[in-house]
Structure formats: C-alpha cells, structure tokens
Amino acid sequence: MSHQARPLRGTPARLQREARARLSSLETANPEWQPLLAVVRETIADLQAREAPIWWDLRTGAGTASRETGTPLLHGASIAIDLPQAGQLVRRLGSAAALAGGQRGARLDGQQLLALFTAAAAEDVTRVAELAQQFELPAGALLVVARHALIPLLCECAVHVSAAISPSGQTGYCPSCGAWPVLAELRGLEQGRRLRCGRCATDWAGEWLCCTFCGERDHRRQGSLVPQTAAGSRVETCASCKGYLKTWATLTPLSAVELLLCDLESLELDLAARESGFSRPAELGFPLELELTEWRRSPLRRRWR
Secondary structure (H helix, E strand, O other): OOOOOOOOOOOHHHHHHHHHHHHHHHHHHHHHHHHHHHHHHHHHHHOOOOOOOEEEOOOOOOOOOOOOOOOOOOOOOOOOOHHHHHHHHHHHHHHHHHHHOOOHHHHHOOHHHHHHHHHHHHHHHHHHHHHHHHHHHHHHHHHHHHHHHHHHHHHHHHHHHHHHOOOOOOOOOOOOOOEEEEEEEEEOOOOEEEEEOOOOOOOEEOOOOOOOOOOOOHHHHHHHHHEOOOEEEEEEOOOOOOEEEEEEEEEOOOOOOHHHHHHHHHHHHEEEEEEEEOOOOOOEEEEHHOOOOOEOOOOOOOOOO
C-alpha cells in the first residue's frame, strides 16, 4: 500500500518539542554543523506551519507519469508559487546559513526566486553556481538554501499525486520527484521494505535483494554494513555500482520532518559507507523539470492545502 507522509502542518506541540530536542542534541554533538542545523530548523518550522506557502494547479502537467518510461508524476507539472511567502522562506534560510548576513539574498526578485527553485528542482548545481555568482553569494551555501527551500513545495505537491503511485514493487528513484531515496524503511513487524524520498517524503515499494541505483539482482553483489552504535540501522551496499543506501527500522512511516532528522542523525552510516569505498549518485535519478510561475492572489482561485 502506498503512503504519502504529509508535511505535518499543525503538528502537535509534543512532536514539535521532540524535533527541537533532537536538533539541539545534534548541535551539541556537532557544533560545526550550526549553520546547516539552523537551515534545517527553519525548514522544519515551515513544514510544521499551519499556512501552506505553495499553491499549484493539477490540471497542467501533473499526473502524466508513465511506469514504462519511468517519468516521475511531477515531471512537467505547472506549479504556481506564492512568491511573497516563498521569498520569506528563502530569506529566513539565507539568514540561518549566514548568506551575506541575509542582506543580499533578501533582495532576490520574483524571477530570480523562480530561477532558483527551478534549478534546485532539477538539482542543476551548475545553474545554482551561476545564480550564486550573479547574486554575489557563496555557491555551496546557496545550494543548501535552495535544496531546503524546495522541500515544503515538493512535499505539498507530492501529497496530491500520491494516489497515482503504483502499489506494486518497484525500485529506483522517487516516482513523484525523481530523486534517489534518502533511506529505506524496514517497516512494522513484518519488516516491509519501503523507499523514502528526502525531498518530497514520498513512500514507495522497494524490492528486496535488488540495488536501488543500478538494479543489480545478484545476491553475491549485495552487502551490508552494520556500525556497532547504530541500533536498528544499517547500510545496504552494491559491489556493481558501489552505491549505498541507509536502512532504518521503524514501526510506522516516518514523516517529512523525521526523514530530515533521521538523515542527519545517521551520519555514522554515511561515514562507514564512504570509508568502505561506497557513495551515492550525485545527480537525480530523473532530471525533474517544472514549470514555475507566480501565484496571484484571487478569490476565484482555489487554494490547495
């Protein structure tokens, strides 16, 4: 059964406190992560906010994915963005990342914001670097801001297309946005294998003994790493493509916020994999293209929640 984790708007106070506590623990253990954690904190706050910053139109491009061609559901979708709210999020993330004190980044106009979101959706690192040069900002920091600013948008959109995801087993990139999974859940008492997207929180079936990245099915080419201090977690590895995927045992599906936190908390698994010669693909599984436009406030337009 397919599941789509909602962005958790209106999250109960207990879960908000838990997220803050986990971020504080990460900051205490890794003080050098402070700029990144500040960006993550702002992203989580946006995911947990009651008012959605993104509006889009399902009639223009979304829902045209094909299992045969592997086209993600959001590929070619036309998404209208409330630019004032999106701009506020980018400014908060920029200030958290200490991008020129948040001053230069605060002056991005609507077209520049759309260009930044479009580049982030396609994971176009070269385009983001060009924009960073144009804005006189550090390219690496702007890429972090752009990636995190995109998360609430994609989470909101993926909820509306999740019903079209095939319930049957499949491997590879996210059927909603084309990103490779950030981790695999071993869910419930039956330990069902579910792949999870770190960009839009989409949840889809994963095939056992099959590499997510290259499709290798020879069990002799599959392996795993189990760090001693990472209880309930491990790393699945592939000797053919040298890729790796973190796995996480959980009773219930992780929310979008929990996916962000679990990815950070499991850095030990990433380090173990990389020290053993494994890595993750640098590019998306499918180059996502979005048609981004400005959402203009009108009482006649429906607001998607």
